Amino acid sequence: MKVMIPLAEGFEEIEAFSIIDVLRRAGIKVDTVGVVGTVIAGSHGVRVMVDKKITEANPDEYDAIVLPGGSPGYTNLSRSSKLLDIIKKLNYQDKLIAAICASPSILSKLGLLDNKKATIYPGMEKELPYPRGERVVVDRNVITSQGPGTAIEFALKIVEKLVSKEKALQLRRDLVV
Secondary structure, eight states: OEEEEEEOTTBOHHHHHHHHHHHHHTTOEEEEEESSSSEEEBTTSOEEEOSEEGGGOOGGGOSEEEEOOOTTHHHHHHTOHHHHHHHHHHHHTTOEEEEETTTHHHHHHTTTTTTSOBOOSTTOGGGSSSBOOSSEEEETTEEEEOSGGGHHHHHHHHHHHHTOHHHHHHHHHHTTO
16 A cells, blocks of 8 residues: 655644554555655644655555645645646546545545535535535545544544554554544
8 A cells, every 4th residue: 555645835734744654553655745845844834854756756656645734735735736637547546535624625626526525624614515514524435534633533544444444443542542
C-alpha cells in the first residue's frame, strides 16, 4: 500500500501529521508531496520538508490520496491543476480518495461527490451536494472528515479501508483512542 499526501502552504498540521503517523504505524508507505516546492509551511508556521514535488509524483504508484485541510492550505491545493488531474485519475481507477476539514470542497468542485454523502468542516456544508453531520463519512471509495479533532478517527478509517478492520482496531487500542 502506498498513499500520497499532498501538502501546500497553509496546511493544517494536526491533520497532516496525525494522518501520516497513523498510516505509517499501520505499515502503509506514505509520500508527502509538495504542491509548490519542497519545504512547506503549515497554517501555524510549522515547516516540513516533503518527500517529493508534485511534478515528480506518478499517480500509478499510489493506492490512495489523502488531502489535509487548513486555510489557506486547501485553497492552495485546489489551485494545482497537476494535483486535480491526479485526484481525478485515482478516482476514475476507483482508488481511495480521502479529504478532511475544508478539502472535501475540492472533491465537490471536481464532481466527485455528486452522488455521494460526505462531511466537511462545520459551517461549510453548502459546499457539498449531500452533506452529513458525522465526524467521518465513508461512501464507496471516498472518505471525508470534519477537522483537526477528527484526524485520528479519519486516519483509522483509512487504515480500515486499505489494510483491515483488525489493524485499525489494534491501532485504536495502541493509541488509546
